[in-house]
């Protein structure tokens with residue numbers, strides 16, 4: 001999604017956040033927080049209390065070394081680095097070294113991440129933040145050490161780049177997605193770019209023993225689609241990955257009955273199956289077999305030879321890991337979210353397969369909520385909670401962090417328990 005799409009979405013969105021805040025019997029405080037949702041594919045950034053992030057860019061940085069020749073003055077010369085971000089980096093991968101700092105939901109390259117955060121906070125839509133309060137998300141799977149390291153980078157290392165974080169909270173992205181739905185208990189099934197997670201939450205706290213995840217999400221669908229197109233002799237490769245992603249987002253869907261769907265005739269008219277490649281590379285046909293096949297791995301990983309559970313299976317396993325008393329609440333409050341859940345047919349297939357799995361045990365209906373901005377649900381939940389008058393009490397203050405270096409780990413862990 002590019003910036004124009006995001007601005008368009010802003011205009012069309014009904015004013016839901018305040019309604020939800022009112023229904024949670026809270027009120028909006030004056031202190032403003034910047035909210036950042038770190039995603040494997042997209043990083044989203046904006047201000048608390050707003051309906052959508054102001055900036056959403058692919059989580060990627062490109063770096064190029066530039067040699068500075070000694071000038072005729074006394075300058076000794078040397079080298080410096082040029083850094084670019086997001087789609088611009090992806091589109092210039094031939095010139096720049098490209099790094100994706102988050103792999104499968106986990107920040108693996110903190111130095112690159114630091115530059116990405118700096119880029120967002122300095123963005124014109126964010127009014128170039130030099131000093132701010134920050135709520136930032138963490139994957140439900142991350143080890144607690146990750147929070148400690150995030151705090152270190154955000155408080156200490158960003159300062160070297162002239163950005164001071166005054167207060168900080170790091171929250172579980174699934175808990176925030178649940179808040180965005182107006183609930184405090186339920187199970188969040190989130191399928192994004194790199195990872196799909198099922199996180200049961202009771203009264204605002206994730207239940208770690210029952211969290212399930214698979215390394216299967218949007219990027220696997222994109223690469224599966226790429227493979228199918230290449231197998232058909234279509235001239236595309238990794239350098240076209242943004243276009244392959246766009247083909248997926250515009251044309252692919254999930255079949256309710258896969259075998260039947262691929263053995264029937266194409267439900268779309270011929271012209272709807274055509275995609276124009278950039279730079280006059282021609283028009284390609286993406287038929288129904290390719291479109292349904294690309295997504296099927298989410299519900300049947302075996303078709304790509306992966307011996308891992310499907311998305312409905314991890315939801316089922318996660319619910320059955322929880323106390324029996326809680327299981328009905330979870331079946332009744334399933335929040336389906338993440339960009340990949342936007343695939344047409346995703347919710348129906350998920351519901352059908354989950355009913356099938358639970359048929360012999362479930363004593364209740366399955367209720368699935370998809371009524372939230374699914375590409376941005378964690379960000380939206382963050383925007384809501386950071387607007388609460390009590391939120392500031394839940395943050396670590398830079399002054400406390402600086403004054404008690406020996407308490408860093410404890411202080412971070414004590415405050416950031418979500």
Ligand SMILES: Nc1ncnc2c1ncn2[C@@H]1O[C@H](COP(=O)(O)OP(=O)(O)OP(=O)(O)O)[C@@H](O)[C@H]1O
Nearest residue numbers: 039040041042192193194195218249338339340342
């Ligand atoms: N309309 C759409 N149809 C299908 N897929 C979509 C659509 N919109 C976005 N996506 C996919 O959703 C993924 C991005 O979703 P999201 O922003 O929730 O992930 P993320 O937060 O970056 O990653 P993760 O949560 O896995 O760390 C991408 O793979 C993108 O192609």
Ligand SMILES: [Mg+2]
Nearest residue numbers: 038039040192
């Ligand atoms: Mg995400």
